[in-house]
Amino acid sequence: MSNFLYLFRGGDENFNQLSQEEKQAHMQVWGEWMGGLKEKGHLLDGLPLGADGRVVHNRGELVTNGPFAEGAEVVGGYLIVSAKDMDEAVEISKGCPIFDYEGSNVEVREIHSMDGH
Incomplete structure (x- = not known):
């Protein structure tokens, strides 16, 4: 297994255009999806990210405000999942509730250890 x-x-x-009730219902969908991943032993960690942030350049010589890209490219959250390989990790990601909103995507990246294993 890899992470x-x-x-x-x-x-x-698109999410921000929903009513409060629709937002709550959608967050429940996220909770159910993540709960299912946890039950199957896939979910290790993950949370939404705040909209504000900073980008540090050149060891702090320049610090700029976020967001960091155009709306469709802003990273809004992350999960760390365990899967047997990239194909399984991609397959698991296909059930993500973010796909309820057109133009959204999930970038899937394998996490490597610092010792090269």
């Missing part, structure tokens, strides 16, 4: 990072991009504009 994979899911970076969730986009969807905020």
Whole structure:
């Protein structure tokens, strides 16, 4: 088994247009999806990210405000999942509720250890 990072991009504009009740219902869908991953032993960690942030350049010589890309490219959250390989990690990501909003995507990246194993 390997660990994979899911970076969730986009969807905020469409999500923000929902009513409060629709937002709560959608967050429940996220909770159910993540709960299912946890039950199957896939979910290791993950949370939404705040909209504000900073980018540090050149050892702090320049610090700029976020967001860091156009709306469809802003990273809004992450998960760390365990899967047997990249194919399984991609397959698991296909059930992500972020796909309820057009233009959203999940970037799937394998996490490597610092010792090269």
